[in-house]
Amino acid sequence: MKFYDCATAPSPRRVRIFLAEKGLTVPSVQVDLRNGEQFTPAFRALNPDCTVPVLALDSGAAITNVVAICRYLEELHPDPALMGRNAEERAIVESWLRRIEWDGLQAAQEAFRNAAPGLKDRALPGPLALEQIPALAERGRLRLQHFFAWLDVRLADNAFVCGPRFTIADIAAMMAVELSTRAKLEPPGHLVHLQRWYKDVSARPSAKA
Amino acid sequence: MKFYDCATAPSPRRVRIFLAEKGLTVPSVQVDLRNGEQFTPAFRALNPDCTVPVLALDSGAAITNVVAICRYLEELHPDPALMGRNAEERAIVESWLRRIEWDGLQAAQEAFRNAAPGLKDRALPGPLALEQIPALAERGRLRLQHFFAWLDVRLADNAFVCGPRFTIADIAAMMAVELSTRAKLEPPGHLVHLQRWYKDVSARPSAKA
Numbered sequence: 199m200k201f202y203d204c205a206t207a208p209s210p211r212r213v214r215i216f217l218a219e220k221g222l223t224v225p226s227v228q229v230d231l232r233n234g235e236q237f238t239p240a241f242r243a244l245n246p247d248c249t250v251p252v253l254a255l256d257s258g259a260a261i262t263n264v265v266a267i268c269r270y271l272e273e274l275h276p277d278p279a280l281m282g283r284n285a286e287e288r289a290i291v292e293s294w295l296r297r298i299e300w301d302g303l304q305a306a307q308e309a310f311r312n313a314a315p316g317l318k319d320r321a322l323p324g325p326l327a328l329e330q331i332p333a334l335a336e337r338g339r340l341r342l343q344h345f346f347a348w349l350d351v352r353l354a355d356n357a358f359v360c361g362p363r364f365t366i367a368d369i370a371a372m373m374a375v376e377l378s379t380r381a382k383l384e385p386p387g388h389l390v391h392l393q394r395w396y397k398d399v400s401a402r403p404s405a406k407a
Numbered sequence: 408m409k410f411y412d413c414a415t416a417p418s419p420r421r422v423r424i425f426l427a428e429k430g431l432t433v434p435s436v437q438v439d440l441r442n443g444e445q446f447t448p449a450f451r452a453l454n455p456d457c458t459v460p461v462l463a464l465d466s467g468a469a470i471t472n473v474v475a476i477c478r479y480l481e482e483l484h485p486d487p488a489l490m491g492r493n494a495e496e497r498a499i500v501e502s503w504l505r506r507i508e509w510d511g512l513q514a515a516q517e518a519f520r521n522a523a524p525g526l527k528d529r530a531l532p533g534p535l536a537l538e539q540i541p542a543l544a545e546r547g548r549l550r551l552q553h554f555f556a557w558l559d560v561r562l563a564d565n566a567f568v569c570g571p572r573f574t575i576a577d578i579a580a581m582m583a584v585e586l587s588t589r590a591k592l593e594p595p596g597h598l599v600h601l602q603r604w605y606k607d608v609s610a611r612p613s614a615k616a
Contacts, residue, residue, distance in 0.1 A: 246557065247506060247510075253498075255495065257495060259495060259499055261498045261499065261502050262502045262506070263501060263502045263505045263506070265501065265505065266498045266499075266501035266502040266505065267498065269497065269498060269501060270494055270495070270497070270498035273494035273497070274494060285479055285482035285483060286464060286466060286468060286479070288475075288478065288479070288482070289462075289470045289475045289476065289478060289479035290468055290470065290475075292472060292474065292475035292478060293470050293471045293472045293475045296472045296474065296475065297456060297471070297472070301456075301533075321546075324510075325553075326549075326550065326553055328546060328549075328550075331540065331542045331543060331546065333540045333542065333543075334540060334542075334543060337530075337537060337540065340535075340537075341531075341535065341537075344534075344535055348455065
């Protein structure tokens with residue numbers, strides 16, 4: 199097994215935190231995104247979508263998506279469960295995870311990538327050069343405010359996003375907050391439940407991964 | 408168990424096809440999206456995200472996402488497997504599924520919702536009224552052409568998206584093609600492998616669901 203990582207990118211960081219919560223280590227290599235290594239023929243042969251993370255398996259197969267990699271690791275190493283402990287829990291965790299990916303991570307990515315001066319033709323990750331859309335950056339900022347507000351309500355009565363246990367949904371929400379901070383849109387201080395949760399998850403040893 | 412459906416919407420259709428492939432029936436109710444039933448207090452109490460499908464469980468929990476609902480049904484009724492038969496297959500299916508959701512379904516949704524005259528303030532599903540962004544419709548159309556091209560290459564050597572077996576990834580890709588057709592962007596005729604696959608999946612009894 200080999201993990202294709204990039205220390206400065208948010209998507210592989212989600213997998214690194216997941217591994218740290220599991221107490222697992224996997225041999226890894228750094229992909230130099232800043233110098234375009236993801237567009238080289240060697241990397242395209244591994245993942246034609248030109249994105250990290252990738253988990254290359256000994257069978258020759260490559261898992262090319264954050265959550266698919268985490269699910270594979272969860273099946274091989276079920277404890278501690280980070281994606282639910284039975285069918286119903288797994289479905290509820292996935293509902294929250296996907297809502298956070300859509301309302302939080304995607305909104306933060308739209309706000310960041312459509313405005314960052316260094317990403318002029320890189321409004322989306324992947325093989326296509328796509329121009330920034332300023333209106334999409336603005337819409338991302340608006341959606342983020344809505345996301346922070348509902349997450350705060352959810353965390354008023356729950357230690358973590360899915361209840362009393364830390365899950366993969368918390369990792370996605372952490373990344374949404376980190377990306378928002380890069381776009382100078384950190385959650386407002388009056389959302390005290392969100393602030394409490396973010397302090398808690400940031401203090402976990404896995405947050406250093 | 409109760410399935411909150413809408414006969415004219417693409418997301419619940421993905422679940423209906425999944426159920427038909429499994430040979431399952433679940434009691435269902437129609438949510439009247441055209442008249443805004445998803446914004447009523449009763450529906451918001453079920454799903455604050457104001458979207459269908461929802462699968463309400465006898466435990467009182469609600470699964471509010473297409474793929475989370477399918478995964479729950481797959482765990483309860485594993486045969487025929489539509490999400491992979493072992494950990495590695497499940498991870499590969501999820502990688503393809505998410506790539507299709509991102510490159511295909513999302514692109515088709517952007518092309519359609521940001522241009523349809525009837526969706527002026529409904530550029531995204533969910534509780535927020537968001538204006539259409541014409542540049543995003545244009546970008547969606549461009550991304551769709553890329554999606555069709557890579558899907559055609561994939562289907563040159565594979566009966567279905569993930570290989571010799573029909574999976575949930577085929578259902579997502581079917582929906583991307585159907586939504587593209589609504590945006591008057593059907594796959595070009597020279598992509599013969601994509602055309603062959605679409606004819607095959609459309610001829611399955613489940614496609615009537």
